Amino acid sequence: MNTDIEEVVIRPEGSLQILSYQEASQLCDVTQQGLNELLRQCALAVLNTGSNEDNGLALLNKFSKFEITVSVKGRGVQLIIRNAPRHAFVDNELIVGLKEHLFAVIRDLLYARNDVLNSGHFDLQRSHGITNAIFHIARNAGLVKANTIPNIVVCWGGHSINEDEYQYSKHLGYELGLRNLDICTGCGPGVMKGPMKGALLGHGKQRYKNGRYIGVTEPGIIAAEAPNAFVTELCIMPDIEKRLEAFVRLGHAIIIFPGGAGTMEELLYLLSILLHPDNNNIPLPVILTGNAASRDYFDAIIDFVSDALGAQACELLEVIIDHPRDVATKMKLAMEAVRQDRKASSDAYYYNWRLKLELDQQLPFIPNHENMHNLNLHKNQPVHQLASQLRKAFSGIVAGNVKADGIREIEKHGPFKIVGDPVIMQAMDKLLQKFVAQKRMKLDASDYNPCYTIEHPTNPL
Template identity: 55%
Template sequence: MNKVARTTIRPVRSLNLLSQEEIYKLSNSRADLHKLFRDCALAILNTDSEIDDAEEIFKTFADFDVRLKPQPRGVMLEILNAPAQSFVDGKIIRGIQEHLSSVLRDIIYTDFKILAEEAHDPVHITDKVFRILRNAGVVKPGVTPNLVVCWGGHSIPRDEYDYAKHVGYELGLRSLDIITGCGIGAMKGPMKGAAVGHAKQQIKDGRYIGISEPGIIASESPNAIVNELVIMPDIEKRLEAFVRLGHCFVVFPGGVGTVEEIMYLLSILLHPENKQGIPLVFAGPECCRDYFDTLDNFLRQCLGDDITQLYDIIIGSPEQVGSKVRESIENVHRDRHASQDAYYFNWQLNIDPDLQRPFIPTHENMAALKLDLALPKHELASQIRSAFSGIVAGNVKAFGIREVARHGPYNINGDPGIMQAIDDLLQVFVREQRMKLGQGERDYKPCYQIVRH
């Protein structure tokens, strides 16, 4: 693995000036904040990697480090043994330099301003999400609704990537901006396509927002198109950021992480206190028709046939997806105007506390999930979301990988019908190689086992 032994760079855009306490906490190699910054910085510098196993990445670059060097006019970052693909002729790529600055900004703000607060009630959690986004400059008042959240897998074949890029192009032609999880695959495709669409429309300030969190960033490094990167403190705040910012959602084929996101959103849409919906479109090329049939059947089995009223499925025809999204966002604009809700942040959306509290995927917590058809639909969707969150952790997150290595696969148990639906869906993901990059059906070792009552 090629590495750059040593380089120094100056943060750009933000936080060139740090306090002595901030510098100390980020520089102390024994401090948790330094490890967090180091891990996120490594993920940024490892962009476009074909490895999505966080433990493998950390092992490969065990000698990597990043240090803060105080200077009379701010600080410099000293980077040791960095992945070479982030440099051209010995100089760091500008976009990656900006992403490093965004990581520095968000980690410091979150640690000193957000996590230091004791309040953990739903209102205060939403307020924290808003303040992180505002500090990052992502919240922009006075802008007409035009943010499309695109979800989908990072481990997808070329034809699915090309389709996602074509949809992004159609969205860009319609002056719509893109938010994704900032990784490769179905997260990169829409941004790349939208950039071309924006260029044709002479849009110079197209927004390609990437929202990540420390647990997933190592396996989904920000792609090169992202021009606004935000690091949220955990997956729950990351997901809340998506639904508070987005005006419409387009979901491409993906794996367990994509299903986690879908169940999170559906739990919110099913909540009895949420009267206004959020447009949701499932989209994929013709070769993915069976995929969406399987996903649709899974959602019906778990949440009932009425769940289909909350989403549209469009197979092929990227132009139709673009037109549908544009029309949906115009409806959102009218609804927000009528209710006097902000265009830039969906304050009126009710999010259940179970969706805001971090779910820690220990074996005990995974086994304790209540996957019962008797639960209210929004609560069941939330529980299913947690189950898939644990599988994501066991696949690619350092904590989950270590848990499975020590204690064996997670046990997932519950209603036989739900267990069958989950098992059928996961088997399809394994067969279609949607679980981890480069691992086929024979190579993938499940981090879970389904237990039927």
Template identity: 75%
Template sequence: MQHIETEEVVIRPQGSLQILSYQEARQLCDVSERGLNDLLRQCTLAVLNTGANEDNGLDLLNKYARFEIKVNVKGRGVQVTIVNAPHHAFVDGELIVGLREHVFAVIRDLLYARNDVLHSGQFDVESSHGITNAIFHIARNAQLMIPNTIPDIVVCWGGHSIPNEEYKYSKQIGYELGLRDLNICTGCGPGVMKGPMKGAVLAQGKQRNHSGRFIGLSEPGIIAAEAPNAFVTELCIMPDIEKRLEAFVRLGHGIVIFPGGPGTMEELLYLLSILLHPNNKDVALPLILTGNHNSQAYFDQIIHFIELTLGEDATQLLEVIIDHPRLVAQKMHTAMSEVRRDRRDSSDAYYFNWRLHIELDLQKPFVPTHDNMAKLNLYKNQPAHELASQLRKAFSGIVAGNVKADGIRQINAKGPFELHGDPAIMRAMDDLLQTFVDQKRMKLDASTYNPCYKINCGDH
């Protein structure tokens, strides 16, 4: 389909970004590997493409190959020049206000994460506590943590490629949560990441709640597939998927999971790896799996996979509620009181869950190369929380091969990732992934889906 580009637009940031240094501006324009322009271009293009029905990062970059973004420091402040941007990001030549805010959030987070956290020497990002500390500072700089407020943030996970009936159900969940003045945090993209926010906007409006929060957490590798939807009011770009996942569980007070594809399985397995760890057995972090009347078979297969791989202790952590939005919201609202008591009794902050123990293996970035995917330990000769972490990496690699530009390039060059492990686990994984393919949960354009993975069953 033909696309229209807007030749050149100049915008000026507000707030602290008005006084960027010349060095910061040079970093944002630097096209070398040490510079930030490639990341800035990728993230900004995704933001400006909000609302488009596509989720292939490489296709997006190729489609708008002439897109450029430049940052200059002028005498009166900072000037951002956007060239050959998607035309639908503008109204009568003016950039939509919400998208303008998201562009500035991208600039803010890329600079802060690079200069003040990752390369500052003040954070040991090779240690567990150091990584958590880094996430805290990035989130605080994005003003995501508000003191003197009671627990009220519900994280919603689920697919970006979903049928319309599932999208409507996610809106109903958001509506019921919003009626109870609960706030929403998602991966900020389309599908289940958009539906709960849209429903909560309407409900909080009816309750005359003008302080509702709609938090979107993303990272550079996934933002093209999950560009911030129009309801996101607080956007934060974490440096990588692991820090994004940790930010969800540190900032959120409860989690609702809808049907989805490999990305949703990555999130569920990440959470189970945490909840199954002995150090977290007394931490209050309510979890509900829910879907419409057609989702029972989907969750049955998820439960079967979890029981086969991680055991009954893992399935005991999963409460499934089918086609009952009000019950989901009531349970989550009640659970907020339990979270509040837990944080108060343990002297933990309401706005950031410091007490939650997360293993370093879950925190360090996993780079899904062909070698790394083939070396994953997908066998049962380890504690359940460690196997969950390994399985999480496998699904993370599949997400990369599906939608991330770097992952797609690898698949195009070397063929599918190969996974090896316990035969029973591999068969269950193959069955589950085939279900995602059949249900068109892998990608938005699932009609042409070619698997980026190959499952090998064999002995250890």
């Protein structure tokens, strides 16, 4: 029995009602220059919200007959969807929240391609040009709101977590909601969902009607981390680097929950910014937190950071175990410090323009075998640059674990080979082994095969 929806026609709302014929053609173009395959992948992920699948290639294979086309009619635009997952519909009507996410996909893919990447209006080979492009994408998605005080807490953490860790993230989200703080996450399941669900309850109790539940993703990872149902403001950045920068530019404080390789990528990206000498006096509060059973996880994180980056990096990280109320209170107090700093520096409340990022942190990193092998994972460089290189190593592991292109790369050429300073390599191997043992690498970790090998004295390649 075919359980998929054979065909459904959806008419977009708002500005998407008046797409041009050229834009519709781009969305239907199946060539490498077109957007149809990207639209298909992102749309399928949105319609698969709630699934326990975290393998982008497996999802595409499972729904190999899924199609989405766009046509311009006299009365506006039509989306024609074929062989869609039935659980995205109620009585053959697409769930409203998923419809909103689907429209956000179309909006962001078109805007990023036509108004940013191919427009010639932004110098995407210079740091400020990239930062400016991210601002324009975020503003077009409605994420940039004037006349609001600093209020956004970015929550990072894994999609592959246990139930106790999820409940803790939801409890902390509830405490944040009681303090009228807004939530921004990577928009997927697990720790990206828990704080939003908790905050929704907290906002409701406080009758806070302006609560924001912001999800920021990118095409390569959306299939592995479909937007959760609580996201009300979805934005798809063109690549992982712009996604990461969007978090630190839009957010006012950051909470890091337990996670896996993706969470380490985010933490190392953050450290590469905080360790930059030009950012010493810019407040961006960071707290690592989890339930009582997650203490060993955070001990392992701090050990790795200490071995790889040194005491200076460790001093930037505050760990609070099993005290969600204390974390929320600190976040609330931190918002006033951020507000005062932005006011004194005349920086915008809604976008952190002052943070210094180097071009190496912003240009897209392509995780293929050559680039992974050539990473500079040695201590003969400034510590913030080393953190940036380590971020790329973990980005490659994420790609090999869950992204369709990365999985194909591993299937074709075997595991990535990671080489570097013996002390760093040993620390990295030790950390990743703990992630594997704690089942943090993938949702279905029962038969996890590492997509990497790490060279160090006790484990030569």
